Amino acid sequence: MRVNTTHTLSEYINVKSTQLKSVLLGVDTAEGTWLGNAVKMISLRFFRSRLRVKNRKSNKVFIKGVHRLLNSSVEITGFGNEIRIAGRLQQCALNILGNNNRIITHENSDINWTEITIIANDSEIEIGRDVHFNGKQSAQNLILARGEPSKISIEADCIFSYGVEIRTPDSHKIFDATNNRINPEQNVIIRKHVWVGAKTTILKGVSISEGSIIATGSVVTKSISENVIAAGIPARPIKNHVHWER
Numbered sequence: 678m679r680v681n682t683t684h685t686l687s688e689y690i691n692v693k694s695t696q697l698k699s700v701l702l703g704v705d706t707a708e709g710t711w712l713g714n715a716v717k718m719i720s721l722r723f724f725r726s727r728l729r730v731k732n733r734k735s736n737k738v739f740i741k742g743v744h745r746l747l748n749s750s751v752e753i754t755g756f757g758n759e760i761r762i763a764g765r766l767q768q769c770a771l772n773i774l775g776n777n778n779r780i781i782t783h784e785n786s787d788i789n790w791t792e793i794t795i796i797a798n799d800s801e802i803e804i805g806r807d808v809h810f811n812g813k814q815s816a817q818n819l820i821l822a823r824g825e826p827s828k829i830s831i832e833a834d835c836i837f838s839y840g841v842e843i844r845t846p847d848s849h850k851i852f853d854a855t856n857n858r859i860n861p862e863q864n865v866i867i868r869k870h871v872w873v874g875a876k877t878t879i880l881k882g883v884s885i886s887e888g889s890i891i892a893t894g895s896v897v898t899k900s901i902s903e904n905v906i907a908a909g910i911p912a913r914p915i916k917n918h919v920h921w922e923r
């Protein structure tokens with residue numbers, strides 16, 4: 678079986694469920710620009726792939742230039758969803774349950790033991806280029822958008838240590854005495870060149886500005902300004918006017 682190479686394939690491999698399975702399992706030997714990528718994926722021990730995309734005409738999966746995509750699992754249930762992967766992934770499970778959602782990872786991002794999940798409609802998770810999640814299998818990262826429409830945006834050149842959790846929902850609704858919701862889902866934005874220490878949680882509505890550092894074990898509940906070190910529960914600036922290098 679050959680993958681249709683007529684459209685975006687010089688840039689992206691646009692695959693349907695069965696095609697991706699066969700590419701990843703090394704069954705497909707079609708030629709073309711994209712083959713190099715497919716072969717690289719296979720030669721790098723791609724194993725235990727599991728891709729379930731329901732409503733294949735409506736949902737799209739694109740893979741671009743990935744040379745490490747181990748133990749991956751892409752599951753989409755719903756309509757009008759898109760997963761666009763350009764970075765390396767290790768034990769990735771990218772799940773979508775809902776409609777009109779998008780998960781995008783850009784070039785040279787390295788997302789180790791990460792699970793990325795959207796359980797919502799009209800939501801988006803975008804990970805910029807050169808973003809690295811340093812992993813531990815026992816302490817995976819979680820990037821979660823759930824409930825009402827929301828967005829998680831991680832800009833270029835950020836580093837995340839292991840066990841980091843980033844979420845737009847609290848996962849359960851809380852109401853006040855007059856029955857108004859007091860904890861709605863809110864977007865999370867992590868600007869360029871942010872370093873997030875191990876076992877940190879970043880909660881709804883937070884924006885972390887460029888160049889800042891979040892100390893290990895912090896819980897970030899409020900936005901953090903640029904070039905600071907923030908630490909603790911809740912995270913507060915402990916040093917100003919810092920910069921850091923990889």
Ligand SMILES: CC(C)(COP(=O)(O)OP(=O)(O)OC[C@H]1O[C@@H](n2cnc3c(N)ncnc32)[C@H](O)[C@@H]1OP(=O)(O)O)[C@@H](O)C(=O)NCCC(=O)NCCS
Pocket residue numbers: 811836837838873874875890891892893894895906908909910915916
């Ligand atoms: C962010 C970090 C690098 C800051 O280091 P630093 O600038 O040397 O900070 P200091 O040790 O001078 O600490 C400054 C103050 O913040 C406090 N502090 C530091 N880290 C803290 C933390 N994680 N939580 C709460 N308070 C913390 C210190 O106790 C100190 O308080 P004090 O002024 O009352 O004495 C460091 O705290 C850290 O988190 N390192 C681990 C990063 C990590 O996860 N790496 C994994 C690989 S990516």
